[in-house]
Amino acid sequence: MYGLSQILLPLRLVMALEEEQQQAESEGNEPAAAPEAPPSANAEPLAWMKDTVQWGVRAEPGKHGLTMRDLNVGIYGEIPESSSDMSRRPRGAFPIPGVPRTDLYALSAKVDLWADNAVDLYEEAIQRRWMGHLEVDWDDITPQPIEVELAMRQLCTELAQQASMETDIIGQWLHKMNYAYHEVKTFLASEIFDTGRHYTLFRRRALHNDGSLGLESAGQFNRRMMETRPGWTEVGMFLYMVRGPLTLLLYRYGEAYARNRADKFLFRKCVEDKARHMAYGMAHVKYAVDNQPPGFGQGLGNLMRGVERDLVRDLKDPVLWEALAIIISGSVANMAQGMAVVEDFKQRYIEDYLKRMQWAGINKTEANLSPDLAAFLRREETAEAGG
Amino acid sequence: MATVDSRTKYWEQAREQGFDLSWLSQLQDHVMGDGVEEYSANDTGRVQGSIPRNNVARFGAYTFRTKSEVWAHNLTKLYEEFITRQWSSATDIPWETIQALPEDIEAAECQLATFFTQVEFVASDVPGRFISTMSPDYQEVRLALLAQVMDESRHLDVFRKRALANGGGLMRMTDSVSDVVGGSTDNAREFTEFSSRLHITGEGNVLTLFRLGEMMAYNDAEKAIYRRCAQDEARHVAIGVLHLRYMNEFSPERREEIHCYLDEGESRQATGAGGENPAGQNQLTSQALAVLLGGGKDKMDEGQNILRAIRQRQTKEYFQRLKSAGFDDRIHNGRVSPVLLEQYKAAA
Numbered sequence: 001m002y003g004l005s006q007i008l009l010p011l012r013l014v015m016a017l018e019e020e021q022q023q024a025e026s027e028g029n030e031p032a033a034a035p036e037a038p039p040s041a042n043a044e045p046l047a048w049m050k051d052t053v054q055w056g057v058r059a060e061p062g063k064h065g066l067t068m069r070d071l072n073v074g075i076y077g078e079i080p081e082s083s084s085d086m087s088r089r090p091r092g093a094f095p096i097p098g099v100p101r102t103d104l105y106a107l108s109a110k111v112d113l114w115a116d117n118a119v120d121l122y123e124e125a126i127q128r129r130w131m132g133h134l135e136v137d138w139d140d141i142t143p144q145p146i147e148v149e150l151a152m153r154q155l156c157t158e159l160a161q162q163a164s165m166e167t168d169i170i171g172q173w174l175h176k177m178n179y180a181y182h183e184v185k186t187f188l189a190s191e192i193f194d195t196g197r198h199y200t201l202f203r204r205r206a207l208h209n210d211g212s213l214g215l216e217s218a219g220q221f222n223r224r225m226m227e228t229r230p231g232w233t234e235v236g237m238f239l240y241m242v243r244g245p246l247t248l249l250l251y252r253y254g255e256a257y258a259r260n261r262a263d264k265f266l267f268r269k270c271v272e273d274k275a276r277h278m279a280y281g282m283a284h285v286k287y288a289v290d291n292q293p294p295g296f297g298q299g300l301g302n303l304m305r306g307v308e309r310d311l312v313r314d315l316k317d318p319v320l321w322e323a324l325a326i327i328i329s330g331s332v333a334n335m336a337q338g339m340a341v342v343e344d345f346k347q348r349y350i351e352d353y354l355k356r357m358q359w360a361g362i363n364k365t366e367a368n369l370s371p372d373l374a375a376f377l378r379r380e381e382t383a384e385a386g387g
Numbered sequence: 388m389a390t391v392d393s394r395t396k397y398w399e400q401a402r403e404q405g406f407d408l409s410w411l412s413q414l415q416d417h418v419m420g421d422g423v424e425e426y427s428a429n430d431t432g433r434v435q436g437s438i439p440r441n442n443v444a445r446f447g448a449y450t451f452r453t454k455s456e457v458w459a460h461n462l463t464k465l466y467e468e469f470i471t472r473q474w475s476s477a478t479d480i481p482w483e484t485i486q487a488l489p490e491d492i493e494a495a496e497c498q499l500a501t502f503f504t505q506v507e508f509v510a511s512d513v514p515g516r517f518i519s520t521m522s523p524d525y526q527e528v529r530l531a532l533l534a535q536v537m538d539e540s541r542h543l544d545v546f547r548k549r550a551l552a553n554g555g556g557l558m559r560m561t562d563s564v565s566d567v568v569g570g571s572t573d574n575a576r577e578f579t580e581f582s583s584r585l586h587i588t589g590e591g592n593v594l595t596l597f598r599l600g601e602m603m604a605y606n607d608a609e610k611a612i613y614r615r616c617a618q619d620e621a622r623h624v625a626i627g628v629l630h631l632r633y634m635n636e637f638s639p640e641r642r643e644e645i646h647c648y649l650d651e652g653e654s655r656q657a658t659g660a661g662g663e664n665p666a667g668q669n670q671l672t673s674q675a676l677a678v679l680l681g682g683g684k685d686k687m688d689e690g691q692n693i694l695r696a697i698r699q700r701q702t703k704e705y706f707q708r709l710k711s712a713g714f715d716d717r718i719h720n721g722r723v724s725p726v727l728l729e730q731y732k733a734a735a
Contacts, residue, residue, distance in 0.1 A: 046684060048671055049494045051559040059551045065477030068544055071551045087564075090504040090547065093557040100564040102573060103512075126475045126541070133467055147394070150414045160434045164523050167533060168432060171519030174536075175512040182508075182543065189511060189540035192518070192533045197470065200530065203434060212419045215410050216433035219443035226432070226446050318407040332411075333397040336404060 051094040083180035108178040115283035119183040125190035132201040140262040151326035154214035156206035163198035218317035240281020289361040308370035427522035459629035462527040469534035476545035484607040495678035497555035503546040511539035586627020588652030603679040635713035657726035699734035
């Protein structure tokens with residue numbers, strides 16, 4: 001708290017307010033100041049000048065400017081374990097009694113959404129922003145053999161839909177998150193901004209050279225992510241530890257096998273974005289596993305038993321893999337060689353999935369993996385690709 | 388380069404090896420339609436223009452699936468502007484120009500910053516809610532909204548930074564719920580209702596204030612904040628104006644409904660109910676603004692006079708939006724709020 005001498009409102013201001021109120025009332029509108037108006041509006045003029053929980057804060061810019069993390073000092077950096085505040089009050093702002101609830105925030109416990117790195121990832125997302133419509137050298141993308149063009153259109157259609165689904169999924173949850181955790185909400189806002197960019201650019205890439213779009217995604221896992229309701233952590237596990245590694249590998253292979261600088265640039269920038277998304281997601285799932293009651297991580301592992309069968313169904317769909325094989329090999333004639341690389345891709349994907357789950361504290365190993373997924377692991381590596 | 392004959396031959400050979408390749412033929416034959424469908428049957432989340440498949444799970448129960456509910460022209464161009472004009476609150480604001488201010492001025496700045504930190508949350512959450520309920524066939528609208536969510540997040544971030552950067556702190560929260568009559572932006576379940584409230588009225592008023600930021604800024608950092616936020620806010624308001632313009636042109640049967648939304652918005656603008664308009668009458672923030680505009684708590688009379696002129700400017704710009712969207716008949720047929728009409732005449 002700090003002290004400022006109180007002053008009365010100047011007489012002219014009071015008269016002006018009364019005049020406005022009378023005018024409004026006489027014209028059938030709501031009165032300017034109803035009897036229940038907040039304290040600031042009537043009883044004690046300028047009383048708000050004393051209403052602060054902590055004064056004298058001077059956040060200092062660091063080498064990356066004045067970041068959101070720099071603001072987390074004093075009471076402003078105290079992240080509550082849970083929040084019963086449903087009024088949209090900024091964390092650390094002076095509360096006023098009797099404010100009605102604005103919304104019912106289903107995610108009001110830190111454990112349901114938090115990750116310590118979200119605050120830094122938000123700033124990174126902004127500082128590493130890019131403009132695909134200007135920075136990608138679209139003229140550099142010259143027509144390839146028809147098979148490669150068609151395969152590229154299919155890959156880009158798949159990636160555009162993955163991005164769009166991510167927008168939908170986060171959009172479903174963002175508004176349910178309590179404002180006490182604004183670091184997470186702002187990071188996720190940056191993530192859907194990224195997904196919008198990815199959607200736009202992959203769609204544009206598919207349509208380049210008088211192209212058109214390919215087939216829609218196989219869709220089983222999309223449904224799983226969209227229809228999951230128990231919590232953001234479960235959705236996060238699907239989005240960042242199952243779908244995320246697949247998307248990231250597709251970007252990496254896209255960069256590795258790009259036939260021009262524009263595609264290489266496009267995929268590389270998307271890798272940066274996706275790595276950031278997954279850094280949040282993995283940190284959150286690990287935080288939840290570490291801080292939820294015992295057995296939560298085991299429950300996530302059990303949940304995956306059914307989910308993996310959905311995943312298998314998608315992975316058995318040939319469309320994406322055949323397209324990737326053609327892009328890698330450069331033709332249908334040589335796609336058997338390309339498919340060998342694709343099989344390595346699938347193996348890497350499943351290995352990556354297992355490593356990430358284990359890192360987060362979820363007991364997921366080859367032994368308890370779906371047999372159909374485990375089959376991807378039991379093969380000789382035939383080629384090296386990606387980053 | 389393979390000839391068509393040779394290509395046909397080794398495509399066949401690949402099939403004999405066990406590859407499917409039926410998708411390749413489908414892509415080759417696929418011709419995308421022009422334009423956006425009036426009704427979206429998309430229930431799988433597929434990308435607009437992609438080839439539907441029969442064996443995909445149907446999970447996309449999108450609430451908004453007609454073009455006339457959500458559409459606006461020129462959103463693609465607007466979205467590109469969103470992308471191009473992003474900025475960083477950490478590095479694009481000259482924070483080093485902030486110096487100690489008189490205590491009453493700092494308190495007023497912090498109170499105003501607290502208000503914006505809170506209300507920008509509204510403008511982030513509510514559009515976000517609509518994105519996932521809208522068919523991906525209307526992706527241009529979704530893109531504009533998700534870009535708005537990004538902007539609003541940066542706004543709450545930059546105003547929080549301002550409150551905590553100069554020896555002050557966050558101050559009193561705003562009660563945005565009490566005294567609200569009729570519908571609110573938060574509670575809107577229909578896109579046009581939401582857009583008319585948020586974009587046309589709520590953000591329109593904030594835009595006017597941001598544009599006049601030079602008058603309440605005490606250093607280059609604050610000027611930069613208001614200037615950049617004004618650029619962002621103008622895009623958000625444009626979403627609403629473009630949508631209402633489309634509705635006026637293609638859904639004239641909904642004009643009366645839209646006028647009802649505007650009735651409510653004007654009532655709140657005239658009275659300050661809901662606390663959305665920081666310059667609104669008898670608001671906590673209007674006192675803070677009077678301190679800032681006048682130059683201190685002992686010069687609030689002068690500040691209040693300027694604030695009155697700002698309200699007039701808000702109304703003038705609101706009337707311009709009505710005209711641009713094709714709903715200015717209410718200005719001339721007696722439907723517009725008399726309080727706003729008086730303000731408009733005073734501003735003329």
